[in-house]
Amino acid sequence: MAGHTEEHDAVTGRTTTGHEWDGIKELNTPLPRWWLNVFYATIIWSIGYFIAYPAWPGVSSYTRGVLGYSSRADVAVEVEALKARRAAQAADLATVELAAIKADPKLLSLAIAQGKAAFGDNCAPCHGIGATGSKGYPNLNDDEWLWGGTLEDIHTTLKHGIRSSNDADTRISAMPAFGRDGILKRDEIRMVANHVRALSGQPTEAGYNRAAGEKLFADNCASCHGEKGLGNRDLGAPNLADAISLYGNRLEDIVETVTNSRAGVMPAWAGRLDPVTVKSLAVYVHSLGGGQ
Amino acid sequence: MSTSDIPDIPLYASAKKVYPQSVRGTYRRIKWGVLFVCLGIYYFLPFLRWDRGPNLPNQGILVDLVNRRFYFFPIEVWPQEVYYFTGLLVLAAMVLFLMNAIAGRIWCGYLCPQTVWTDLFLHVERMIEGDRRDRMRMDEGRWGPGVLARKAAKHFIWLMIAWWTGGAWVLYFADAPTLVRELASGTAPAVAYIWIGILTFTTYTLAGIMREQVCNYMCPWPRIQAALTDDEALNVTYRYDRGEPRVSVKEAARRKATGEAAGDCVDCFQCVAVCPTGIDIRDGAQLECIQCGLCIDACDTVMTKIGRPKGLIGYDTDGNVQARAKGLPERPFRPVRPRTIIYFAIIALVGGAMLYQLATRATAGISLIHDRSPLFVTLADGSIRNAYTIRLINKRPDSRLFALTVEGPAGARIELVNVSATADWRPVVAVEPDSTREIRALVTAPKSAFSGKSVPIVIRASDLFAGEDVAARDHFFGPG
Numbered sequence: 001m002a003g004h005t006e007e008h009d010a011v012t013g014r015t016t017t018g019h020e021w022d023g024i025k026e027l028n029t030p031l032p033r034w035w036l037n038v039f040y041a042t043i044i045w046s047i048g049y050f051i052a053y054p055a056w057p058g059v060s061s062y063t064r065g066v067l068g069y070s071s072r073a074d075v076a077v078e079v080e081a082l083k084a085r086r087a088a089q090a091a092d093l094a095t096v097e098l099a100a101i102k103a104d105p106k107l108l109s110l111a112i113a114q115g116k117a118a119f120g121d122n123c124a125p126c127h128g129i130g131a132t133g134s135k136g137y138p139n140l141n142d143d144e145w146l147w148g149g150t151l152e153d154i155h156t157t158l159k160h161g162i163r164s165s166n167d168a169d170t171r172i173s174a175m176p177a178f179g180r181d182g183i184l185k186r187d188e189i190r191m192v193a194n195h196v197r198a199l200s201g202q203p204t205e206a207g208y209n210r211a212a213g214e215k216l217f218a219d220n221c222a223s224c225h226g227e228k229g230l231g232n233r234d235l236g237a238p239n240l241a242d243a244i245s246l247y248g249n250r251l252e253d254i255v256e257t258v259t260n261s262r263a264g265v266m267p268a269w270a271g272r273l274d275p276v277t278v279k280s281l282a283v284y285v286h287s288l289g290g291g292q
Numbered sequence: 293m294s295t296s297d298i299p300d301i302p303l304y305a306s307a308k309k310v311y312p313q314s315v316r317g318t319y320r321r322i323k324w325g326v327l328f329v330c331l332g333i334y335y336f337l338p339f340l341r342w343d344r345g346p347n348l349p350n351q352g353i354l355v356d357l358v359n360r361r362f363y364f365f366p367i368e369v370w371p372q373e374v375y376y377f378t379g380l381l382v383l384a385a386m387v388l389f390l391m392n393a394i395a396g397r398i399w400c401g402y403l404c405p406q407t408v409w410t411d412l413f414l415h416v417e418r419m420i421e422g423d424r425r426d427r428m429r430m431d432e433g434r435w436g437p438g439v440l441a442r443k444a445a446k447h448f449i450w451l452m453i454a455w456w457t458g459g460a461w462v463l464y465f466a467d468a469p470t471l472v473r474e475l476a477s478g479t480a481p482a483v484a485y486i487w488i489g490i491l492t493f494t495t496y497t498l499a500g501i502m503r504e505q506v507c508n509y510m511c512p513w514p515r516i517q518a519a520l521t522d523d524e525a526l527n528v529t530y531r532y533d534r535g536e537p538r539v540s541v542k543e544a545a546r547r548k549a550t551g552e553a554a555g556d557c558v559d560c561f562q563c564v565a566v567c568p569t570g571i572d573i574r575d576g577a578q579l580e581c582i583q584c585g586l587c588i589d590a591c592d593t594v595m596t597k598i599g600r601p602k603g604l605i606g607y608d609t610d611g612n613v614q615a616r617a618k619g620l621p622e623r624p625f626r627p628v629r630p631r632t633i634i635y636f637a638i639i640a641l642v643g644g645a646m647l648y649q650l651a652t653r654a655t656a657g658i659s660l661i662h663d664r665s666p667l668f669v670t671l672a673d674g675s676i677r678n679a680y681t682i683r684l685i686n687k688r689p690d691s692r693l694f695a696l697t698v699e700g701p702a703g704a705r706i707e708l709v710n711v712s713a714t715a716d717w718r719p720v721v722a723v724e725p726d727s728t729r730e731i732r733a734l735v736t737a738p739k740s741a742f743s744g745k746s747v748p749i750v751i752r753a754s755d756l757f758a759g760e761d762v763a764a765r766d767h768f769f770g771p772g
Contacts, residue, residue: 108710130665141669141679242672287709289669289679289734 090114090276098151101283108283115284118277122269131288135248136264141289144244147171148233149292155282161268162236170268173236175224179259184220192216193254199229199241202249307505309431310570312414313424313562317589326402327411335456338463342366345689347725355465361726367650368726370687379646383639388513390635392520394627395607396527400513401584406506409457409499410568413450420446424565450500451492458491504569507582514579521577523610524626528583530563530574530605533617541598556604562594563587563605573605656692657685658753660764668769676770677736684731684753686723693756695720700749700768701737708733715756735768745772 006018009027016025031039049055053065064070092107093114101107120129126137133139138146147157157171164170178184184192194204195213218227224237231239238246246264247257269278285291340352342365349356354363362369369376391398400407420442421427430439462484463471474480475488498506507514521527535557539547547554557574564572566587569580573587591605612622663679671677686692695718698706706719709732713720723729735749747770752763 102710105710128665130663132666139666139669141666141677142671144672239672243670243674244672287732289677289709 093276093279098155098279098282101279102151102286108287111280111283112287114277115280115282118273118281119284122273123281126266131285136246136262138246139244140285142244143290143292144239144242145233145290145292146236146238146246149286149290151282151286151291153233154285154291155279157266158278158282158285159268159270162266163263164265164268167268167270171236173224174263175237175257175261177259177261178220180261184216184258188216189255189258190251192220193251193258196221196229196240196254197249197251200243200245200249205251308570310504310568311424311427312568312570312586313565313590314418315566315586315589315593317586317592319585319589323402323411323584323586327408330403330405330408331412335460338460338468344368347689349467351467353464354467357465368687370685373653376646376650379642382642383646386635386639386642389520390632390639392517393522393525393632393635396521396525397513397517397581397583400507400517400582401528404582406498406511407568407582407584409453409495410503412453413499413503414568416449416453417446420449447500450496454492454495454499455488457495458488461491462487504580504582507569508580518577518579522631523614524623524629524631526607526609526625527577528573528581528585528588528605529608529610529613530557530576531603531608531613531616532574532576533613535574535604556595556600558594558598560594562590566590577610654760654762655687656694656753656755656760656762657683657687658751658762658764659683659685660751660766662766662769668771670771671736674739675736676739676742676768677734678749678768680733680735680751680766682731682733682751682753682764683728684721684723685728687726688758689725691722691725692758693720693722694753695756696733697752697754698735698749699752700735701747702741704735704737704741704749704768706733706735706751720756721753737768737770739770742768742770745769 006028007016007025008014009016012027015028017028019026050063051065052067053069054062055065056063089110092104093101093111096104096107101111119127119131123131127133127140128137131140138144143149145153147153147162160167160169160171162171176183179186179189190205191208191213194208195210195217198204198208198210198213217229221229221240224235225231225240226237229240231237245253247253247262269281273281337353338351341350342352342363343350344363348368349363351363352365354361356363360371388399417427421430430442433439435443459475465487466484471480471484475484502510532555534555536555537553538557538559539554541558544554544558563574564570564587566589567573568584568586569582571578571580573581585607588603588605588607592602595602595604609623609625612625615622659682661681663681667678669677669679682696684694693715695715696706696708697718698704708719708721711719711721711731713722719733721729721731733751735751746767748765749768750763750765752761754761
């Protein structure tokens with residue numbers, strides 16, 4: 001770099017900056033005035049902005065600005081507005097009977113929409129997204145119900161739960177642990193398990209004796225499950241003669257069930273969710289396909 | 293290469309303002325007629341009523357964005373039928389090509405909105421600021437209060453026309469009389485005002501300020517047109533075989549007396565003065581020429597005055613002009629030739645296909661989505677159930693009842709969730725006029741009828757009264 005003499009450039013009619021790098025000179029082309037003015041204006045604007053809005057970070061906090069703006073407060077307002085709107089929409093859901101919801105297409109679609117959302121948030125962890133269930137968690141799409149599949153039954157189960165420790169009205173049933181408690185012997189359990197398989201028309205083991213199985217079943221199981229194993233909803237005793245079994249219908253599954261018993265738990269939702277949501281859930285589950 | 297070799301000219305050509313002169317004649321009259329018809333259609337069409345019964349809007353043309361419908365007199369288009377517009381676009385292109393093959397840029401010269409509105413704006417300019425010379429003088433001179441007042445009046449009227457243009461535009465998107473009342477009372481939706489604003493701005497800018505710049509720089513058609521034209525199409529042409537060499541009337545008389553060559557063009561520049569794009573038609577076919585025919589009127593006026601035959605500038609084919617210049621016999625203009633036949637055939641084909649499709653299209657529809665979770669459910673008695681979400685479409689203006697049946701695995705039956713009506717044991721769904729309805733269907737089949745993991749299934753919806761019958765295919769899944 002050498003020299004600092006400004007030159008007049010004949011072609012453009014402008015001067016150079018006076019700098020020179022290895023013979024290369026640069027035309028002096030100042031920023032357009034309008035651009036510069038806009039730039040200054042933004043600087044002035046930013047001063048006002050710093051004063052009015054949150055701007056400078058501190059060590060543990062930040063300057064809050066004189067307008068007191070906060071995006072978090074904005075969200076809170078929007079959430080409140082949404083809640084108010086939902087409450088208005090759901091006003092009818094809160095007062096109307098379950099059966100009447102079913103009869104009103106508008107309320108029905110609202111309840112199903114709300115129920116579906118609530119199901120995903122609260123029920124899906126156990127029952128699965130499509131309420132498909134899995135071992136120990138009932139499939140809610142089918143027509144087998146431990147505690148009844150009418151709207152009212154489902155609503156009651158939802159409200160009070162099953163074997164829920166903090167609800168006095170919870171659904172409760174207790175099958176004895178026939179093996180663990182020494183009621184039945186090992187071979188007897190195997191015999192009765194074979195009989196349970198026979199009830200739903202499945203093949204049995206070689207050593208299975210129908211008369212002995214029937215007797216064992218009648219003495220130990222029929223009081224709850226019925227003579228033919230058709231179950232009893234008042235007691236929460238499942239139907240053993242159909243194609244659906246909550247804990248599996250392989251021989252070892254049934255042996256395990258008879259030996260140690262099963263006691264699945266569902267929380268009581270009455271205290272956790274608001275009544276409208278519980279109602280909506282009942283309607284949604286009832287509409288999945290198995291509702292009675 | 294030294295700096296002195298680089299030509300010292302800017303690459304940017306600034307626009308030269310064009311001051312088109314007023315003109316009278318056949319083509320001017322045609323242009324006025326087309327202008328009135330086109331603008332009349334544009335401004336008043338939304339008010340035309342068309343009775344579609346109690347459940348549908350009664351506006352002749354309506355783009356109902358809220359309800360996702362497009363109404364064109366007896367035709368109603370749903371969003372999924374938007375392919376009709378593909379057909380319309382193909383037709384539009386082909387009609388444009390056909391027009392071009394017959395008589396050049398008819399679209400540009402007479403029909404294009406840019407031309408029509410620019411013409412109108414130019415007329416306003418002439419009424420207020422005077423003709424070509426007055427306007428040129430006004431722009432050269434100092435601006436006194438009188439000039440300012442006239443300029444202000446011109447821009448005010450331009451803005452009013454532009455505003456009306458935007459106003460008419462939004463009427464196509466809502467019930468026109470209602471929207472007019474709302475606009476007048478300031479209660480129309482904000483989007484209406486925004487669009488009026490946008491179209492006021494574009495109309496004012498494009499027709500008032502940019503004018504021929506739009507055709508020269510923004511529009512692709514001049515480029516495409518130049519590639520599509522041939523020497524058999526009629527174009528606005530300066531017949532140089534007759535016009536050259538250009539000499540004054542006096543000089544022509546002198547030359548005729550001495551037997552020298554003298555053309556009919558007297559170099560009066562009237563064709564240039566009236567040209568809305570500011571070009572000289574005598575330079576031959578050019579991109580900027582929109583072929584509005586005003587130079588024909590201007591030249592014919594001059595030719596009549598000096599007692600020479602009209603048509604020194606006229607609609608002619610390039611082939612003819614060249615033939616005459618070479619002293620060959622003229623070729624008659626052939627509107628029917630392979631090129632136009634092909635264009636016409638494509639138009640007939642596409643138009644015919646669209647009409648056929650329109651005439652035979654179904655007024656009902658059904659689509660299926662198989663539930664994915666769960667894919668299938670085993671019921672207590674061992675039978676298998678699959679769930680489907682069905683969407684039924686009713687394109688008629690009255691409510692309809694559809695009975696649903698299932699064809700697939702033996703013994704399969706269908707039931708609908710939260711729908712209890714039946715007819716002959718078939719579940720029945722009511723679908724509101726001109727709408728769709730989504731329902732969940734459960735199809736159950738006995739285990740015995742089911743082999744393999746999946747079998748094809750057809751769900752059929754039959755109109756209980758009108759007899760229309762639609763079906764959709766899917767699969768029925770099981771444990772295999």
